[in-house]
Amino acid sequence: MKASLVTIEPNGHSCSDCAVREFAVCSSLDAAELRELEHLGRRVHFAAGQTVFSEEDITTSFYNVLDGVMRLYKLLPDGRRQIVGFALPGDFLGMNISGRHNFSADAIGTVTICQFAKAPFTRFIEDRPHLLRRINELAIRELTQARDHMVLLGRRSADEKVATFLLGWRERLILLKGPIGTVPLPMSRQDIADYLGLTIETVSRTFTKLERLGVIEIIPGGIGLLDAERAGALAAA
Amino acid sequence: MKASLVTIEPNGHSCSDCAVREFAVCSSLDAAELRELEHLGRRVHFAAGQTVFSEEDITTSFYNVLDGVMRLYKLLPDGRRQIVGFALPGDFLGMNISGRHNFSADAIGTVTICQFAKAPFTRFIEDRPHLLRRINELAIRELTQARDHMVLLGRRSADEKVATFLLGWRERLILLKGPIGTVPLPMSRQDIADYLGLTIETVSRTFTKLERLGVIEIIPGGIGLLDAERAGALAAA
DNA sequence: CGCTTGCTTGAGGGGGGTCAAATCCGGTGG
DNA sequence: CCACCGGATTTGACCCCCCTCAAGCAAGCG
Known part of the structure; x- marks a missing residue:
């Protein structure tokens, strides 16, 4: 049997021994919350070159990079490509307001991801302001990086x-x-x-x-x- | 007496008749909260060309643009400049994680701003998750715009x-x-x-x-x- | 091996930068 | 009302950095 390019790990892993525990969005959660979160996420492996999601796709999940490197990019209609960033372990992907992704994401090399279905995770955030604050913090950090990169690209x-x-x-x-x-x-x-x-x-x-x-x-x-x-x-x- | 380039409006204005009420960060607040917020903000006018804050300045306030246009920019040591965006009424400025602004902001033409001291506003957000959610929404929107602009600059x-x-x-x-x-x-x-x-x-x-x-x-x-x-x-x- | 894929190197050209001058325009004072 | 001034904008001439096109090269792999 040929191995699939995308494999979902059987349950049994726990957040408490997660490698990105302290970098990721989860660093804002206490032990009890972590145990609850464990049921919402599942680990998924992607092979080199696989696309995790594409621009304009309806957002169905949020993603926490656990291992590997990803390229985040946008394409012009004629195929010109701009990579807007590289995602490393601890990075959180999938936030948007339109309900659709506004960039595409590929695995560079093999990648492991902690995937959360959108609805339950959104509900989980709902009454946990400290998690929302952490997500906001990550967004602002990305914004800072984005502005730095604009200077690089333009000047x-x-x-x-x-x-x-x-x-x-x-x-x-x-x-x-x-x-x-x-x-x-x-x-x-x-x-x-x-x-x-x-x-x-x-x-x-x-x-x-x-x-x-x-x-x-x-x-x-x-x-x-x-x-x-x-x-x-x-x-x- | 020569008019100052930066003038602070005497009290007496109210959020309820604010021009940017529905666009701004405040759109997430109810009538009672708005009345409370009124005491935290004050309207400030800037003349054409005035700098509202500079990159690397310690952040002491948040800003809500009420009227006019601002240029937001970063400078390289040798003076090359990259404008990272133009702020219009409804835009919210001052969010960062380092405690310092990561870009400068000038008034283009005359500008009116609703200014909030950092500490009280931060406290005001504290137990109002809906406001935090709104702020997060604005940050994500800016992030989307920033990525679009990277494509423009690079490709x-x-x-x-x-x-x-x-x-x-x-x-x-x-x-x-x-x-x-x-x-x-x-x-x-x-x-x-x-x-x-x-x-x-x-x-x-x-x-x-x-x-x-x-x-x-x-x-x-x-x-x-x-x-x-x-x-x-x-x-x- | 031979093929593929990714990287490097070379030759030549063009899009946008640089330097400089002309023109426009709003403001000011006579 | 008009002449003048200074900054912003436009236009021109020239050139360079980076792109394009194309060939060579090294490594991995059937």
Whole structure:
């Protein structure tokens, strides 16, 4: 029997030993609430490249990323793509006011997600203002990131874009996993280009340029940051 | 006596006859709550060009735009500017998690604002989940707009940017004031350029081009939209 | 191996930036 | 009412950064 690309884990997992417990939206809940929440969510696995939801789809669930990396993107009618963000463990997806998703989400590599059906989760929030406050906090944080990214897209050069991206990505990983040696880049060059508003060729050339300058070292599946100070200068704050 | 550039209106106004009553964050409150809120807010007027708050300032207040237009922007160390949005009556400013504003806000033309001191307003929200829900709703709406704008900044041509901006701006004004004839543009060409990630020259040239094509008509302080269908086609969805 | 897929490198061109000058326009004072 | 001034906008000439098109290369995998 061929394994499905999307598999739902049998019950038996518990929130209390969840890896993203302290980062995620759930950090606002006490032990009793967590036990209640356990019945609402189920773990789902996605294979590399799978689409979890698409723009304009009716929202039927909320999603809590537990493991892996996702690309969040919007498409223009002619196929041009803008990646509006990468989701990491702890990120909460699915909030909107129209009842439809306003971007698409793919798994990059394999991804594990904690999925909540919309109606019961909405009811769960209803009389738990502290959870609502936490959700609001995450939304505002995303808004801050979105504004920073607008500055990057509208006003930075290719060199600055790439340097800023590498430093920012590294920082997020450190926040999540603690100090790291080399910086893994699970997304493709095309993904990076579509995130930075560049072409794949320009991204590749800029990587090579940074390597020639001794700022980074290109390794399979990632980069090594050799000169953080120089990279910071290139990022221009 | 020379009039101050920032004037605080004496008390005596009431929320019940507020112009933005139904658009703003306050739409979630009942009559009793509104009367209570009246004591927390005060109306403040700003002259054209005045800065209401700056990026990195400690947040001491929240702001509800009552009248006028504001530009919200971020600066790079070398002075490059990205306008992240224009605020219109009903917009709510000041939410953040760091305790500092993450963008600056100027009045374009004269602006009237309903200002709330941070601490009392935060306390007011505390046990009013419906207000929190409303605030969350506004944050999510802004997030949606921010993502749309990322697509514009990263993946659209100058022509598409300008056409999209004109149609979007017109739409916002119609939503706010009902059907309008010509489209007022209170912001400068420089503001438009910094919003669209272009230079002032490119914006000017594109306006002229659209006029030559018979899509718009340039008038002092605004434009007339002559061919909405054509404009929509240029905006490329 | 040969094929596929992703990345890199090269050559050339164009969209939008830069620099500079002309024009428009609202405000001010005679 | 008109001449003048200063800032905003428009227009022109030129050029560069990044895109386009196309070929080479390395790694994974049947």
